[in-house]
Amino acid sequence: MKPTLLILAAGMGSRYGGLKQIDSMGPSGEVIMDYSIFDAIRANFGKIVFVIRHDFEEEFRVKVGNKYAHMLPVEYAFQDLNDIPAGFKVPPGREKPWGTSHAILSARNVIKEPFAMVNADDFYGAESYEIVGDYLSKVDPATNEWCMSGYKLCNVLSEYGGVTRAICRTDENDYLTRIEEMFKIVKDGDHCKGCNKAEEWREIGLQDLTSMNFFGFTPGIFKLLEEGFVTFLEKEGTAMKSEYLIPTSVNDLIGAGKGHLKCLATNGKWFGVTYPEDKPIVQKNIQALVDAGKYPTPLFK
Numbered sequence: 001m002k003p004t005l006l007i008l009a010a011g012m013g014s015r016y017g018g019l020k021q022i023d024s025m026g027p028s029g030e031v032i033m034d035y036s037i038f039d040a041i042r043a044n045f046g047k048i049v050f051v052i053r054h055d056f057e058e059e060f061r062v063k064v065g066n067k068y069a070h071m072l073p074v075e076y077a078f079q080d081l082n083d084i085p086a087g088f089k090v091p092p093g094r095e096k097p098w099g100t101s102h103a104i105l106s107a108r109n110v111i112k113e114p115f116a117m118v119n120a121d122d123f124y125g126a127e128s129y130e131i132v133g134d135y136l137s138k139v140d141p142a143t144n145e146w147c148m149s150g151y152k153l154c155n156v157l158s159e160y161g162g163v164t165r166a167i168c169r170t171d172e173n174d175y176l177t178r179i180e181e182m183f184k185i186v187k188d189g190d191h192c193k194g195c196n197k198a199e200e201w202r203e204i205g206l207q208d209l210t211s212m213n214f215f216g217f218t219p220g221i222f223k224l225l226e227e228g229f230v231t232f233l234e235k236e237g238t239a240m241k242s243e244y245l246i247p248t249s250v251n252d253l254i255g256a257g258k259g260h261l262k263c264l265a266t267n268g269k270w271f272g273v274t275y276p277e278d279k280p281i282v283q284k285n286i287q288a289l290v291d292a293g294k295y296p297t298p299l300f301k
Helices: 032-042 054-063 100-105 126-138 221-236 246-255 278-291
Strands: 004-008 047-052 074-078 115-119 145-152 163-170 176-188 191-195 201-204 209-217 260-266
Touching: 004 032, 004 100, 032 126, 047 054, 054 074, 100 221, 100 246, 115 126, 126 145, 126 209, 126 260, 176 201, 176 246, 176 260, 209 246, 209 260, 221 246, 246 260
Parallel strands: 004 047, 004 115, 047 074, 145 260
Antiparallel strands: 115 209, 145 209, 163 176, 163 209, 176 191, 191 201
């Protein structure tokens, strides 16, 4: 069974509707999402599902989705602030979506097979698509056996300031035991330092695995996320900017024994624009991959 690639793109729309300017990162004007889909096709993914917002659906289909429709099936799911369980209400004045777990839930009616989820504006590298795609093509869809691409912390830092990263702890068989969000992470000699939510500073190893929101799931995740969303809304649903985030959801589900997640370590680098100064670094890194023959230019001919 070929897995599906779920791309979380709802954040590409501005608060007033329409697409944000999508920055060119490749030498022939490619955007980061082009590389994600190119890598997914090479890794034998069978379908793309974009999570977007209704208010820029037509523009997204024309400018983005139609570009890939001749390569493999493309479907859409819609993240809607009002898509919440019965008995709950959106707080007056809230405009911010409910976060990445809610975005995944938006696709519950269009995905029936194992799938990988990625952020639209993150460059994950070919190896991650290969290892996650291979895992998902072999997993029993009826189980709650999941995976993630784990990046070494040294490969996901910014030179221009502190970053937030989900630090992963695993057992002797590389199964996830805990994810902890750490903030303001910066390199400090031969290690890193960062603080947790309680603002307690800790040393973090450069080789520690991090989650960059490249998870592989089976369809059973949807029911579990629906149940977790109720709990989230009971606790945080009245907060104006609270978010139902997938690293937290995964951590809670693993802790409750409701699933198992294999951490698939990669030596690849994650690229993203956390700070404006990161953009030329991303462009330089992609150019280096092109020069090394890892990607053609133009990417799609």
